[in-house]
Amino acid sequence: MKRYIIFLLFCALPLAIMASPENYTVVIDAGHGGKDPGALGRDGCEKEINLKVALALGDLITKNCPNVRVVYTRTSDQYVTLYERAKIANKENGDLFICIHTNASRSSSAMGTETYVLGLAKSDANFEVAKRENSVILLEEGYKEKYQGFDPASPESYIMFEFMQASFFDQSVLIADYVQKEFAKNNRIDRGVRQEIFLVLHQTKMPSVLIELGFISNREEERFLLSAEGQQKMAQSIFSAFERYKHEYDKRTYTQQTAIKPITIDITIAAVEETPTAKQADEIVYKVQIFSTNKKLKPTDAAFKGWKECSFYEETGLIKYTYGATSNYNEIVALKKKVNKDFKDAFIVAFVNGKKIAVGEARKLQQSKK
Numbered sequence: 560m561k562r563y564i565i566f567l568l569f570c571a572l573p574l575a576i577m578a579s580p581e582n583y584t585v586v587i588d589a590g591h592g593g594k595d596p597g598a599l600g601r602d603g604c605e606k607e608i609n610l611k612v613a614l615a616l617g618d619l620i621t622k623n624c625p626n627v628r629v630v631y632t633r634t635s636d637q638y639v640t641l642y643e644r645a646k647i648a649n650k651e652n653g654d655l656f657i658c659i660h661t662n663a664s665r666s667s668s669a670m671g672t673e674t675y676v677l678g679l680a681k682s683d684a685n686f687e688v689a690k691r692e693n694s695v696i697l698l699e700e701g702y703k704e705k706y707q708g709f710d711p712a713s714p715e716s717y718i719m720f721e722f723m724q725a726s727f728f729d730q731s732v733l734i735a736d737y738v739q740k741e742f743a744k745n746n747r748i749d750r751g752v753r754q755e756i757f758l759v760l761h762q763t764k765m766p767s768v769l770i771e772l773g774f775i776s777n778r779e780e781e782r783f784l785l786s787a788e789g790q791q792k793m794a795q796s797i798f799s800a801f802e803r804y805k806h807e808y809d810k811r812t813y814t815q816q817t818a819i820k821p822i823t824i825d826i827t828i829a830a831v832e833e834t835p836t837a838k839q840a841d842e843i844v845y846k847v848q849i850f851s852t853n854k855k856l857k858p859t860d861a862a863f864k865g866w867k868e869c870s871f872y873e874e875t876g877l878i879k880y881t882y883g884a885t886s887n888y889n890e891i892v893a894l895k896k897k898v899n900k901d902f903k904d905a906f907i908v909a910f911v912n913g914k915k916i917a918v919g920e921a922r923k924l925q926q927s928k929k
């Protein structure tokens with residue numbers, strides 16, 4: 560059963576990629592606009608930077624990739640609701656959704672780039688970013704109906720959207736990783752790939768990333784991001800990441816086209832096998848994920864900060880280190896609190912029969928058994 564499920568996962572991934580390499584649409588979303596300025600700096604505001612970088616990125620793609628269609632959610636200083644942005648992306652059948660934003664912090668020393676992919680809110684700091692980027696929906700009329708009661712200030716609302724886009728998660732991580740690597744090559748500070756719940760990402764039905772170009776609240780970064788040179792550099796980095804990702808995509812699309820028959824057969828087998836095993840008790844284990852690396856570390860490595868008996872699992876080409884293992888959710892929450900003292904970004908992950916699943920899903924499974 561386990562074997563089939565894993566197999567199915569491997570096969571399902573390329574299936575998510577349906578468009579042919581010649582027919583590829585990238586949707587570029589410049590965050591904020593019009594009456595919503597986004598984060599404010601001393602000399603400029605977020606919406607201007609986002610738009611300039613978005614347009615420069617679109618230009619680079621149009622000039623260099625004749626087979627790629629570029630769609631913008633806005634091309635001028637206009638207010639577009641989050642709902643509308645996602646609608647454009649879905650209606651245009653986007654194969655990739657890139658949101659461009661600029662960060663802000665109460666601390667003027669905070670600086671660097673971040674790229675977000677969909678995931679559960681895992682730390683207060685990240686939740687703050689998500690709240691700020693999502694709070695724009697409060698400016699929209701009738702937002703309660705449109706977002707099904709979504710309240711950007713409540714963590715529970717974020718859990719509601721969890722899992723909506725799991726099939727695109729790996730692809731989103733891939734491009735997010737490339738974006739951060741390109742920023743680092745261009746001497747920008749790399750604050751890493753992060754998981755977060757952003758409403759605009761959740762409503763898109765394609766791999767999606769949200770890029771924070773830097774901190775407008777930092778004088779040096781604001782100056783850089785407001786300069787034409789800075790904007791061009793950021794666009795160039797994202798473009799290089801896109802090219803790499805697209806190359807990977809084309810390869811997978813080719814594999815999928817030539818291997819379509821066995822995939823169909825495997826799915827049938829898995830479906831048949833699923834029924835009898837559904838009666839078996841699922842073993843749910845929670846762990847605290849402390850960090851990910853691209854190489855295996857010795858248990859004595861300084862990166863563990865003295866925490867012993869860390870285990871790991873592999874996902875999307877990364878080694879992900881975890882601490883603790885329990886089927887008791889309250890226990891893992893308490894443990895996470897302790898771990899957070901040394902690893903601020905640590906968060907809870909869940910596994911069912913050894914397969915990683917969303918934490919909310921694991922809890923639902925446990926609750927349904929009670």
Ligand SMILES: [Zn+2]
Pocket residue numbers: 590591597598605660661692
């Ligand atoms: Zn923003």
